[in-house]
Amino acid sequence: MTDTNKYRDKFPAKNPDGTNIIDLESHKFVKVWQGPQHPGITGNMALELILQGDEVMSCKTHVGYLHRGFEKLMERRKFIQCFPLVCRIAVPEPDFNEYCFAASVEELAGIEIPETAKWMRTLILEMSRLTSFLMWIGGQSGAFGLGIVGQWSNLIRDYMLDRFEELTGGRIYRMFILPGGVRGLLPDGFEGRMEETLKSVETAMNDIERTMFSNSIFKRRAVGLGVIDPAWVDQYGIVGPNARAAGVPKDVRKDYPYLKYPELDFDVITATESDAYTRTYLRAKEIRLSVDLIRQLLAKMPKDGEFMAKMPNMLHWKIPKGETYVRAECTRGEYGYYTVTDGSGYPRRVNVRGPSYTHAVALMEKLAIDCNIADTAGLMTSLHTYPPEIER
């Protein structure tokens, strides 16, 4: 590593603001596209990299390969018809879309949901967080050449999907949260099977932690990679584990408590190192926390009772004029829905604030500079981004 540093002082020359001076005509740089079809990129987006040797001199992110126009589509759908749509905005973690949009329209229409529905929603969201983390950890390890972890975590994620299937009827798109509440109660014997699944998660996590965090290869590549300065947190709109790893205790569950989180016992996990390794380590702790929270929820929640408020006719439900912003803490941080209604049967404007927007677009461009091209995939995964939510 020291060899590389020898040339750093001389080349490339710097602008007064510290950015690299890049002249492609000099033939000392090469431009490479990573993505939009690249296994190292999470989802369909592209990095336009300018390399010098194998070091990234400049990174430009490109999105637009996955644009499906959800926000616009929703303006032409009745409120109830938006629910099969919104879940598709963040594929591995669809329930936050359903919750945020449902909570928005409930707030605007002045509907109070039953207690059981609140508990059910909290459970679904926490299960969704756990499932999403399990998918991510496979990607994170895979990006650094540890394919085996992805196999383990996907197996236990599949067990979690089985739990979703018996609870909601759907594996990937649950479509379980509707305005007014949820679509059902826990099936018989669900707690027992959930506990079994949680145990298998813990067993797998023991293996995963040992394989990843006490691993010389992983340490060599992840330690010191993509360090986020706490000062950037507000500057770049960094949220969730990325901010918490930088020592900023941002957590919507604590900062703006919603649903039944105030009744659950947990602390915000923070770290200080703020590199890819620390972020991975912090998220592994979050998985343990999620398991604990699901246990707490199943122990505390009522198993019967009203789960859906008495609703007006969904076919021509009109919501009074208003606007609101509803947020929730998903695996990547603050997930928000800004909803505007105009008194008609259709949302006037919906803006989805996916946390990946700031992480994958602006922050990635900054962090990729001076990093090795082989590490861009690991760096991006360590920011935990899902391009579908960038392009709503």
Next chain:
Amino acid sequence: MSFKDVLSPFLAWKNLVKQPGTIKKPLEREGADRYRGFHQNDMKKCIGCGTCEAICQNAAIDMVPVEGQETTDGDSGLRPMIDYGRCCWCALCVDICPTGSLTMSNEFKWIDSDPDVFRFVPGAEDKSWDKDEKGYRKPDNYELYPTGRVHMEELKPEDRDKSFIEIVKGYSKEQAIKEADRCVECGLCIATCPAHMGIPQYIAAVRNDNMEEGLRILYETNPLPEICGRVCTHNCETVCAMQYKGDPLSIRWLKRYIADQVPIEKYKEILGADGFEQQDKKVAIIGAGPGGLSAAYYLANLGYQVKVFEAMAQAGGMTRYGIPEYRLPYDQLDKDVEYIKQLGVEMQFNTRIGKDITLDQLHKDYDAVFAATGLHDGRSTRVAGADHPMVFQAIDLLRDVTEGKKITVAEKVVVIGGGNVAMDIARTMARLQNQKYGKVQLILTSLEAEDIMPADVEEIVESREENVVIEPAWGPKDIKIEGDKLKGLNVIRCLSVFDKDGHFNPRFDNKESNFFEADQIVEAIGQGMDIKYMSEGLENKLEMTERNRVKVSTFSQSSLLWLFVGGDITGGTDAITAIADGHRAAKGIDKYLNRET
């Protein structure tokens, strides 16, 4: 970096001896109990309302005709066809299905090389999962719409049993909007309504609080909304899709709500009644009942000069002279009639065709004639003693009450009949008894058992609330008379009213008999018609049907071409059918009179 960091990853090798988690035979894996798999549809339960199609945001559902499914009242005959190229298995169609016929099985494997087969009608095509018990069902205690009817405020029995004040108070704005919100706009009601009124459209107008639009929609097919909003037989409500989820919509009360909201002064402006192109052709209408008034309205709108001849002193026909005031107040009836008069329709009262003017004379003076004279002759049971002076015809008594005459009311009364006329006279007599004697002693007896009584259910309930004793399933045997005095009615048990083919053919059990004490008996077992005026003094004879009714075309045109006939005398049973007849006749007359041009 330590020695441990180099070695510990090798612990992963212990997984080599673990059982793999992969399912070995994925095709045998069963979906969870709630799994949202392939659709099932119970074809017998499905009514083809299309609510599933309405909620599907992917437009994956199309309502299509299916072989073997007939279009009937309350069933469109269409069934949902689902395109699995579009379906996203959100199951909102299952949740919103009013009948609960649409469900999902937990089957999720379907392999075929032909992509077209994945567009299919569940239930109509034999699928392996059709009988699956497992799969997604809408959970109880959760609906995507309110299921209960908004309660209609009514006068309490003790407040109404002495007076003729209207019982039903009508909806407030909030109540009406709440009730209108329940409509799923399936349109089954439109098909069933004899006048094919735009019911979902005017309900939408109530929901949007747009009374002017509502009134316009009402008058497109029905110029008597105040009358129909109160006394319509509401066949529409019997087919309403929401009845499977609780109560059908109060369609009749919503119609009344619209008509009540708009003052008559605004009618002309809202309905755009000014500036019709006037025609120089004249049309005579016989009878100012619902049929005649309806024809008069639509003909006036087409610019014809219309004159209505009415035997009684006021317009309304049976709705005025048959229906008591507590169901249809005369001022509301007058509102509908008044608007028709405002359009320039001339009305000549106290003129009976056949007596004061002949039909032939009308033929000479007018270009076309529409006759809707109704059924005004009460039928007798013709049992022994039915000719006693204390045996009355319901229809005569009701007419006398309307005209303000004092009618005979005895202390003990028996009413024979199970229809709405019987209920009307029973409840009228009960009120008069209450006024005169301070108590009600009235027995209503009908051939039909209570479940098949032709009267509306609410009539039966409200009669009982007004202390009318109902004795169903008895056939009148004879009337007991001692000396000159009427003593009561002997009845025998009626076992069934209709035979296997559905014809009227009552069977009695002579062993079981009963006696109802009475000073006065009122017969309300149906009415006959008097259409002698149609056969006297005409050059050509009218063609009649086998049931001795005037034979008419779909436009109510008789074999005499210039004569159009409609309403109860051609087989209608209620006001809304007569209104539809009048509308059709107006179209027929327009076609007939303008055939040269």
